[in-house]
Amino acid sequence: MVSHERWPAVTRTDAFKEKVSKAKILAVGAGGIGCELLKTLVLSGFQHIAVVDMDTIETSNLNRQFLFRREHVGQSKAVVAAEAVKRLRPDAQITAHQANIKEDRFGIDFFDGFDLVLNGLDNLDARRHVNRMCHAARVPLVESGTSGYTGQVSVHGQLSRAETPSTSQPAIEAECFECQPKAAPKTYPVCTIRNTPDKPIHCVVWAKEMLFQRLFGRQEGVSDLDSHQAAEPPSEADKEALALQKDDASAFLMVPGESIEGYSRRIFDRLYCSDIKRLLSVQDLWKARTKPKPLDLAELVPINAPSAGPSHVNGHANGHPNGTSEAAVASASAALGLTDDHAMWSTADNAKVFLKAIELYRTVRAQDLGAAVFDKEDLLACEFVTAAANLRSIVFGIPTQSLFDTKGMAGNIIHAIATTNAIVSGLIVGEAMKLVANMPHKCRVSWLNERPNPKTVINPVELSTRAPDCAVCGPALLTLHTNTHTATLGDLVSQVLKGSMGLSQPWSITCSDFMYEEDEDLEEDEADTYAALSPRPLKDLPGGGLGNGAVVSIADQPLLEDGSPARKRSMQLIIRHQADWDGQRDPSQQFRLIGSVPAPVPPAGAAEGQKAGADDDEDDVPLLMENGAGEDEDEIVILPAAEKRPADAQLKRKAEVAEADAAENPSPKRRRAE
Amino acid sequence: MHGLTAAQAAVYDRQLRVWGVDTQRRLTAAKILIAGLQGVAAEVAKNIVLAGVGQLTLLDESCCAQAAPGNFLVPAAAPRKSRVAQQSSETLQHMNPLVTVSARSGSPEAETDLSFIKGYQVLLLAGANLQTMLRYDQACTAYGVAFYTVISRGSNSYFFANLHEHAYTLTKAPQSEGGPQVTEAKTVTFPSLEQALFRSWKGLKLRRTNSLFFTVQGCMLFEQ
Numbered sequence: 001m002v003s004h005e006r007w008p009a010v011t012r013t014d015a016f017k018e019k020v021s022k023a024k025i026l027a028v029g030a031g032g033i034g035c036e037l038l039k040t041l042v043l044s045g046f047q048h049i050a051v052v053d054m055d056t057i058e059t060s061n062l063n064r065q066f067l068f069r070r071e072h073v074g075q076s077k078a079v080v081a082a083e084a085v086k087r088l089r090p091d092a093q094i095t096a097h098q099a100n101i102k103e104d105r106f107g108i109d110f111f112d113g114f115d116l117v118l119n120g121l122d123n124l125d126a127r128r129h130v131n132r133m134c135h136a137a138r139v140p141l142v143e144s145g146t147s148g149y150t151g152q153v154s155v156h157g158q159l160s161r162a163e164t165p166s167t168s169q170p171a172i173e174a175e176c177f178e179c180q181p182k183a184a185p186k187t188y189p190v191c192t193i194r195n196t197p198d199k200p201i202h203c204v205v206w207a208k209e210m211l212f213q214r215l216f217g218r219q220e221g222v223s224d225l226d227s228h229q230a231a232e233p234p235s236e237a238d239k240e241a242l243a244l245q246k247d248d249a250s251a252f253l254m255v256p257g258e259s260i261e262g263y264s265r266r267i268f269d270r271l272y273c274s275d276i277k278r279l280l281s282v283q284d285l286w287k288a289r290t291k292p293k294p295l296d297l298a299e300l301v302p303i304n305a306p307s308a309g310p311s312h313v314n315g316h317a318n319g320h321p322n323g324t325s326e327a328a329v330a331s332a333s334a335a336l337g338l339t340d341d342h343a344m345w346s347t348a349d350n351a352k353v354f355l356k357a358i359e360l361y362r363t364v365r366a367q368d369l370g371a372a373v374f375d376k377e378d379l380l381a382c383e384f385v386t387a388a389a390n391l392r393s394i395v396f397g398i399p400t401q402s403l404f405d406t407k408g409m410a411g412n413i414i415h416a417i418a419t420t421n422a423i424v425s426g427l428i429v430g431e432a433m434k435l436v437a438n439m440p441h442k443c444r445v446s447w448l449n450e451r452p453n454p455k456t457v458i459n460p461v462e463l464s465t466r467a468p469d470c471a472v473c474g475p476a477l478l479t480l481h482t483n484t485h486t487a488t489l490g491d492l493v494s495q496v497l498k499g500s501m502g503l504s505q506p507w508s509i510t511c512s513d514f515m516y517e518e519d520e521d522l523e524e525d526e527a528d529t530y531a532a533l534s535p536r537p538l539k540d541l542p543g544g545g546l547g548n549g550a551v552v553s554i555a556d557q558p559l560l561e562d563g564s565p566a567r568k569r570s571m572q573l574i575i576r577h578q579a580d581w582d583g584q585r586d587p588s589q590q591f592r593l594i595g596s597v598p599a600p601v602p603p604a605g606a607a608e609g610q611k612a613g614a615d616d617d618e619d620d621v622p623l624l625m626e627n628g629a630g631e632d633e634d635e636i637v638i639l640p641a642a643e644k645r646p647a648d649a650q651l652k653r654k655a656e657v658a659e660a661d662a663a664e665n666p667s668p669k670r671r672r673a674e
Numbered sequence: 675m676h677g678l679t680a681a682q683a684a685v686y687d688r689q690l691r692v693w694g695v696d697t698q699r700r701l702t703a704a705k706i707l708i709a710g711l712q713g714v715a716a717e718v719a720k721n722i723v724l725a726g727v728g729q730l731t732l733l734d735e736s737c738c739a740q741a742a743p744g745n746f747l748v749p750a751a752a753p754r755k756s757r758v759a760q761q762s763s764e765t766l767q768h769m770n771p772l773v774t775v776s777a778r779s780g781s782p783e784a785e786t787d788l789s790f791i792k793g794y795q796v797l798l799l800a801g802a803n804l805q806t807m808l809r810y811d812q813a814c815t816a817y818g819v820a821f822y823t824v825i826s827r828g829s830n831s832y833f834f835a836n837l838h839e840h841a842y843t844l845t846k847a848p849q850s851e852g853g854p855q856v857t858e859a860k861t862v863t864f865p866s867l868e869q870a871l872f873r874s875w876k877g878l879k880l881r882r883t884n885s886l887f888f889t890v891q892g893c894m895l896f897e898q
Contacts, residue, residue: 008828011828011829039746043713043744060684060685060688063685063686063689063724064688066720066724066769069768070771087749087750087751088749089750090750090751148691149692341683408691413691415688415689415692416688416692417692417693418721418724419725422720
């Protein structure tokens with residue numbers, strides 16, 4: 001039942017405080033938002049919290065992840081955060097999991113054990129995963145993100161439970177996290193990167209994705225970037241220029257007998273002189289652009305110049321701290337005395353760092369050669385990319401960047417401060433409390449702006465309804481209770497799929513690697529394979545079996561009343577294992593199906609009026625109606641910015657924030673560890 | 675050199691990317707006083723210590739047994755008779771060893787001679803009564819200290835700022851993408867707390883004025 005008490009007056013009642021103290025909360029992420037969130041949750045009276053985070057603490061976290069101390073660097077974020085919060089409120093029960101939330105053990109059953117899921121994640125992939133788990137387990141999700149001074153909090157999924165069919169109250173559902181498309185990571189046309197860069201980022205991408213990989217990384221890993229997503233097809237001139245650069249991978253290998261200095265100088269000459277001259281020969285490219293100017297290395301760094309510095313391995317006294325390690329790190333800029341990572345290097349400095357970095361990779365870092373992966377925490381890698389990108393910028397007349405700024409661009413570093421995370425966490429707990437109070441109609445999506453927009457910094461907006469064609473929450477969700485040890489695939493097909501669900505051919509069910517289908521056009525051997533699986537119990541089917549918590553995707557082709565084909569239908573079926581059910585004794589009691597199969601819908605392109613009529617029943621019910629409660633003052637929410645803002649502008653902003661967050665992907669090192 | 679130590683550059687990396695080295699240097703030079711450590715003041719203290727101010731002094735003589743429930747800087751295991759300011763300053767000092775955090779004995783209300791606020795750039799007075807708020811506001815004006823005061827009760831709260839004659843630079847979003855940023859030097863003159871609280875209703879745009887203003891004014895008059 002949805003409560004119609006007054007918000008926020010209800011928060012002062014004992015009944016509410018009791019609900020808060022009993023609510024089971026899953027906090028995903030113990031980073032910037034996570035630390036603030038855990039603190040605010042226990043201060044607000046929440047006592048049952050599980051926290052999941054796979055990461056370990058780094059020095060650059062300490063400016064905002066205030067539950068961590070210098071001596072915790074290298075330890076588990078989830079474990080240290082849970083201990084710190086327990087010191088604040090010893091009676092709170094905090095369970096820490098140092099793990100990836102995508103692991104199998106955090107299945108539907110795990111999510112089903114919580115009343116609320118609160119996300120403080122740093123990547124889109126994990127966000128999508130949690131969204132799907134929340135949808136399958138029908139647990140409400142509060143999603144959040146921050147970047148610099150800006151942030152957002154949104155509420156998704158089934159916000160109130162309509163647990164028994166006898167309750168007249170329908171389940172209240174908001175859009176899921178994936179109802180609105182998320183911005184894809186930014187890509188650049190390959191022609192711009194290779195032939196005609198005009199922004200610093202173009203040179204950084206070139207240095208990091210193409211050059212770094214080619215010189216130090218795996219050869220097969222060299223990125224071709226994404227030429228498919230280019231807004232315009234390559235011009236003839238671009239194609240000509242690209243053709244000139246084909247088949248040149250071998251030119252980046254060291255020739256037998258070549259000295260390291262000779263090699264690095266040859267690479268420099270090729271990249272910043274001969275390749276540029278070749279580009280200049282494609283005259284069509286430069287009709288409307290400034291021509292690049294090749295660099296003369298002999299002029300910048302004379303061949304017989306004394307080698308810079310006595311040592312190429314310097315412990316950093318100043319400038320480039322390596323964070324966790326006090327040990328000496330290979331650094332080209334330190335060897336050259338360039339200790340200010342905010343300073344702009346001269347052209348000659350860039351050339352020297354370029355040469356020195358190659359030398360260091362060939363000597364002290366030789367073990368990485370052929371397998372190096374760019375990592376923003378790797379000082380030498382950042383130095384090389386900075387120098388290489390700056391030299392290219394100089395050639396093309398683009399402003400150069402400091403080591404600090406290049407590191408941020410190449411590493412997709414998210415700008416972050418404690419205050420923003422604290423505000424966003426406060427907003428998350430506010431939404432959590434509305435959900436605990438069972439007042440989902442009070443829930444809001446909140447935007448935290450850098451500047452007042454137009455008068456307020458925080459803009460709350462009403463939740464959106466589900467997108468009917470959402471691939472995640474669009475398909476109908478059904479639950480099937482059965483004893484997966486005794487019920488067979490044959491029983492499932494005859495009693496449930498063709499029986500109570502009434503699927504029409506062709507139809508198929510899939511669950512990870514397992515698939516079963518029925519279609520008149522099946523090959524004979526396929527039909528035989530399927531027939532052989534029929535007597536097997538559900539849990540013993542291939543691909544891990546249809547055990548407890550398995551999510552089965554179902555697709556079929558229903559017919560309309562007039563016999564014409566309807567729109568293809570997709571559903572999701574969640575299997576719940578009931579060990580004490582004995583189907584042998586009473587086969588009719590073997591399955592219990594909860595949920596209903598959606599009615600056939602005319603195909604897209606059929607009469608519009610018909611379509612709208614069909615959709616009305618399910619999807620156009622106003623989401624957060626007051627349902628007859630007295631109109632109280634609280635109900636009038638002042639939304640100066642949001643109400644006037646067109647929907648697509650909001651969508652764009654959402655996409656922007658999502659993109660910013662998604663950018664802080666795990667570092668390559670971590671990704672490998674996953 | 676950019677004027678930050680290696681340790682500062684390592685810890686502050688992510689925020690340097692938000693507000694830049696110049697702002698960080700100015701923060702590192704700042705001296706701030708917080709008087710009264712309710713939950714909201716603890717939150718402020720945490721955020722400015724993480725941001726890396728130079729020095730922070732705390733003033734709150736109440737004993738930990740009576741610590742505000744929202745002050746998460748006082749651990750549950752703190753001795754009941756120890757002082758809130760002392761316990762909070764220890765937590766904050768561990769949170770960021772690059773900041774100098776100290777506790778000053780005395781309670782905000784009991785201080786009669788406010789000359790000790792001289793030398794601070796910013797003072798936050800939290801959860802005090804009206805007389806104390808007015809006194810600190812006047813003293814801050816006299817000593818040129820930026821003054822903030824905050825009250826937070828249940829789900830309502832308000833804060834007041836008196837930055838005296840405040841000069842700042844307004845940065846406007848560039849006209850076109852990649853275009854030059856437009857900056858404009860501005861000054862604003864803040865009213866005193868007394869002027870702000872006891873202003874007449876004449877000229878107030880009632881529909882634009884938060885009803886909390888009238889509530890606060892009523893409470894203040896009653897308290898007086």
